[in-house]
Amino acid sequence: MAERLVVIGADAGGMAAASQAKRMRPDLEVVALERGTRTSFAACGIPFFVGGEVSSLDALVARTPEEHVARGIDVRLRHEVTEIDLGTRSVRARRLDQGDEVTIGFDQLVIGTGARPLRPPIPGLDDRSFVFGVQNLDDAEVLMHHARDIDAQHVVVVGGGYVGLEMAEAFCHRGASVTVVDVAPQVMGTLDPDMAELIVAAMQADGIEVRTGTGVEAVEPGRVHTSDGELPADLVVLGLGVTPNSELAAAAGLELGVRNAIRVDRQQRTSAAGVWAAGDCCESMHRVSGRPTFVALGTVANRQSRVAGINIGGGYATFPGVLGSAVTKICETEVGRTGLNEREATEAGFRFEVARVRTTTRSRYFPGATPITVKLLAERGTGRLLGGQIVGGPGSAKRIDTVATALWNGMRAEELINLDLSYAPPFSPVWDPVQVAARQLA
């Protein structure tokens, strides 16, 4: 009998592993169990579907169930796994359409259950008829049906993380009046407060109201009660970040780690033999802090899943960790970050120096040059880079990749100064903004 690989969750965390393993070992039987109706989708694209830039949810599907089937993967949709039994090496799944349960044995198991939006215990916040998370395309479909049905005019976003801000902009594009409420003193907690302020300014200029330091006390159809008064709300969007879907793994006795994410080693192995995890449901190692961390990013999910797939396929691969690199676009303002911010660096025990410079995205005389602010952190003494943040106009954000690649290689700020980066007036000043910051730091 063929060896069987079962995959729980048919998005990035699971399917890259499934595809990779199947490619390397065509003899492997691969069964992918998916609770929803779609596979391998780009959840990151949802705000742009809501905002109207992307016309159809199907456009966000990178590989359909049929395409996976054509590659020899047995994809079973509407199968919700309810139990992992390590004793019998099987999973139990509820067939949502039939209403019955099936048991499927495995030799190898990949857990790619992802994460779900945080819903703190605030009265009304769990009411799924008008409080929406956007973690998968089915969520997005429900949200948009609702928004259209009620012709949502007033939208409140609870939480100012990436997804929250992107959703705020999306509804703003649709013509709704949007308020972002965050109990924290700043939005986008992955940035330092001084950088986050630049984003708030851009959002306000676009007509989005941002209320930081404001707690949500209760939510009910039509309104949100906050510590700073009542807000009208035809619908509420969750933007508080996500928590790993690790309950199945925990119930099976697998070790959990930081923020209840499934603990994995460098090969993406969980604490049980032959059981792997990848993506938003599991931990990652942070390359700068050297500590386990939890990041929920499609890029990381794809890479970890590929690593798991190679190992299952009989190869050898390790996942070298994350920097937490991320970019987003709020209105016309681009944002990029990588490595540790001030709070994270302090928590990791670093003492550091900070440089923050404001220059232009292009040569200052070139049409379309816009302000760009670059902030770099470097360890005191060694000068080793710890992190970077960028906020600016078009052409700003992807520069964070230069910082990320430098961080990845343990470069010192001073080394950045002579790094041979490219230059032409439509793209950059002669000293790239990243290097201007490095000069200040050095």
Next chain:
Amino acid sequence: MAERLVVIGADAGGMAAASQAKRMRPDLEVVALERGTRTSFAACGIPFFVGGEVSSLDALVARTPEEHVARGIDVRLRHEVTEIDLGTRSVRARRLDQGDEVTIGFDQLVIGTGARPLRPPIPGLDDRSFVFGVQNLDDAEVLMHHARDIDAQHVVVVGGGYVGLEMAEAFCHRGASVTVVDVAPQVMGTLDPDMAELIVAAMQADGIEVRTGTGVEAVEPGRVHTSDGELPADLVVLGLGVTPNSELAAAAGLELGVRNAIRVDRQQRTSAAGVWAAGDCCESMHRVSGRPTFVALGTVANRQSRVAGINIGGGYATFPGVLGSAVTKICETEVGRTGLNEREATEAGFRFEVARVRTTTRSRYFPGATPITVKLLAERGTGRLLGGQIVGGPGSAKRIDTVATALWNGMRAEELINLDLSYAPPFSPVWDPVQVAARQLA
């Protein structure tokens, strides 16, 4: 008496050193001798002045003579240095306005004489009344006066290097009919032929004629005679690349190196004590080939000059070499390159593997996603990256900085796959194009 630093040439190669040294040693007397009328200008901006994106040449001046003077630097314009005398440690300069000569002693000397457009010995090509190079702002002024005077309708660009192609586009924007003629079988010799072809296609789509494999036999007012017939030409622009202005240095007995560029060590010292060189007039070490090379780029000039200035100022700095990173934009097509191309890698003695992939600049479903082609070279066996080239739509070119930073750190192609680059649908597919190429290579 104060120690005196004399700088020959008041553009990037000279003035960054002058400023740096003066900042570190305010006691230093600094005299900068400049043949032209401007200081610290961005010659790279000239094509955009010609094309109309930049309205005034003065906009291209990063720091005026007055600003340098305010920082304590004695700038003497219209002073053409005619001799360096290492015996008496003095330079002789012709005062172009007065017509006389002066002798100025130095303790330290920085040679920042730059480079000039190549003018091969083709009949008529040396006729400066209608064959123009664009190396400095004075050149550009003369060119534009002429172009306006004669209302240039037919422009021939001889040579398809960066500047040639940028000038071709610039005149195309002005409504002229433009032909680029290059004796080589391809334009832009710093790219491989397969990548250069993509640029030619973009230029042709924009209405620029490109004739490769076509020699220029003679030039006369009104026409250019080529190996492939006659072309009408109201004016001719040189785009054959540049040659270092090293004659003064050679006459003084300084060692020259590759392509007659002034030989320097890692501190930017020439073969004579207390004499430094930086920028387009001197050699650089190529970090990948490990050999001296000649690159004429504003970025490199600024960095080398800063290194010289630190050393003159009593500090210690070394220039760590170049990768030959460069970007440009021809019509809507962006181009980036770094490291060695196939020819250069072969010449340097490497055996290598090549990957070339075509993907999209943004998530394929995101509006404005355009094709991007990424080519990577890696050493056979070790997998170490040797170089990269990118051609694609808006958002393509600056990705070369990621490759450059990876090259700088000696990364292997395989390591790029898991590099934590940033992603969001408006900026990138979930696997960055650079990583897609790395996957193919690995």
